[in-house]
Amino acid sequence: MAGQPGAAAAPLERVVAAMAARQKDVGGRLHADLTRQVPSYRAVPRELLEQIWHRHFQRALAVVREGTVPAPEDFDEADVARDRVARGVPLGDGLRAFRRALSAIRDLFLAEAADRGLDPDLVVDRTTCLWELVDVASLRIAAVHREAEVASALSDARRRADFLRGLLHGTLSAAEIHSGAAIYGLDPARPYRAVRAVPNGDVGPDALERSLEYHGRRNGRRLLLAVLDGSVAGVVEEKPDLTGLEVTAGLGPPTELTAVHRSFRAAGRLLEAARAYGLRGGYDLGDLSWRVAVVAEPELSELLLDRYLRPLEAEGQFGALIEESVRGYLEGGRHIREVARSAHVHVNTVRYRLRRFEELTGTSLDAPDTAVELSWALAARELETPPRRPAGPAR
Structure with a gap:
């Protein structure tokens, strides 16, 4: 949609100027409304919300003035998405907040346009543009938010894998172990067993990791797993029930977290023995006993x-x-x-x-x-x- 030349330009500019003068006032009410009705936004500092409000408001003013809506690729929302994901703000809440912001801007435009007698056809045109802005921006916000969620999940998975690798190979200090345990929900006062597992059949390591985590958490047991070097490795509180899973696993003896690397070495030997015998399921030293030495x-x-x-x-x-x-x-x-x-x-x-x-x-x-x-x-x-x-x- 094109801008309005001639006589309509001056009234439109007066509407834009009047809207700009009320940006701070409308933003303050919007902030109070969001923190009251969208609880996840209470984790977002007010100064950040004010920055994003300013960005949305100025973009909307440009749409009102020019009658054109930016293309999706012109919306740079990656920084906002990363911040919201890091603060635990769900995508639904982010979209809800954005739509509230654009609705407030639309209502402000309609009020100022009525006060200044803006041409009705122009009002309809710019209102339509603002609705289009909501649609285009919402799709872009959703896309970048999901991209940020994936990136965050991958980063978390890498950090978890790095912690587990250090824990299972004995390269972490006691302080690093206690810090990681607090992050990942492990109790340093409890004994844990190292586990190393490989899938059988067509199931891949990532799918096996998800299945093992589901089975463990369903039974209320603490565990921490990751895919390391092509197998699923980690620590569990108790010997897991692997019924129905196509898996072969070795489980080391229970030990405190600071010594779990020794349990992991045993788990590796037990896995090797179980695979050598063509067994399915989870095996510890009590199951295989001296047969481990036959393989070794x-x-x-x-x-x-x-x-x-x-x-x-x-x-x-x-x-x-x-x-x-x-x-x-x-x-x-x-x-x-x-x-x-x-x-x-x-x-x-x-x-x-x-x-x-x-x-x-x-x-x-x-x-x-x-x-x-x-x-x-x-x-x-x-x-x-x-x-x-x-x-x-x-x-």
């Missing part, structure tokens, strides 16, 4: 495989049956009848297989060392086979 000591595992299981391979399929019976014998508490019942064979068949095992390996199944070393070898054998799900719960 490949040379010893090779030695015990050579001693106890590879001699059976020369027997072909019968060697596999011997290994199956030996495994059942150890895992079933050395009850031959139970092994026979489970394998659907006669007890004498099981006895023969066990005796043949002793002949091939030159060992005695009654010897304590044999039981320990053979259990180790059998666990190492699992690492050579396709992953299997555990028989018991892994939560």
Whole structure:
């Protein structure tokens, strides 16, 4: 819309001048109204509100004078958006405040235009321009506010990840740990367990982090997680319930926050062991016990495989049956009848297989060392086979 030449220009300028003279008075009433009816704006200092009011008012006066509305890209609201996001002012409240401001300016224009007898067609034209200004500016404010929210969230995520990285790797001072704990809602007086988790299937680390946080907070437990080096890492108050989640996780022992880096090292070893066995769920040392060492000591595992299981391979399929019976014998508490019942064979068949095992390996199944070393070898054998799900719960 174009400006008004000729005789209409002088009355319009008188209206603009009269509006400018009342800028401070209208702004004062608007500020009082906002702080009373929009609680989040109580966090915004009055001088900042006055600066923004001045910007909106002068832009509106230009629209009234010229009859043209700025393009969306001409609205520079990024500084305002960042400030409102930092102060916790929701987008809805920001838009509500802006519309109240433009409504006050529109009402002021209508009042001054009536007092000075401004041409009705011109009044309609400029009122339409002011409404268009509201629409265009609202869209721009919403866009930059959302951009500021995303930037703020990314910045918060980086700060949280930096804190967790230092906490879990033991590079923070006690003062930094206590300061971060206060920021992120951790209680330094309580023990925490480090956790390290990786997703299974098509779920990515970011989605897994959100799922773990949701499950933890739903149960009222304090936790702090972040995606670090491709896995989800952090601290939890208790062993989480991972039912229904496609995840493998290692959990270190409970410890105070200043020593949680040691718990994190243990969590990493437990995760490595659980993945090596193809397990799903969350595992601590009580779940995996000595099997963690099987993964960590490949040379010893090779030695015990050579001693106890590879001699059976020369027997072909019968060697596999011997290994199956030996495994059942150890895992079933050395009850031959139970092994026979489970394998659907006669007890004498099981006895023969066990005796043949002793002949091939030159060992005695009654010897304590044999039981320990053979259990180790059998666990190492699992690492050579396709992953299997555990028989018991892994939560």
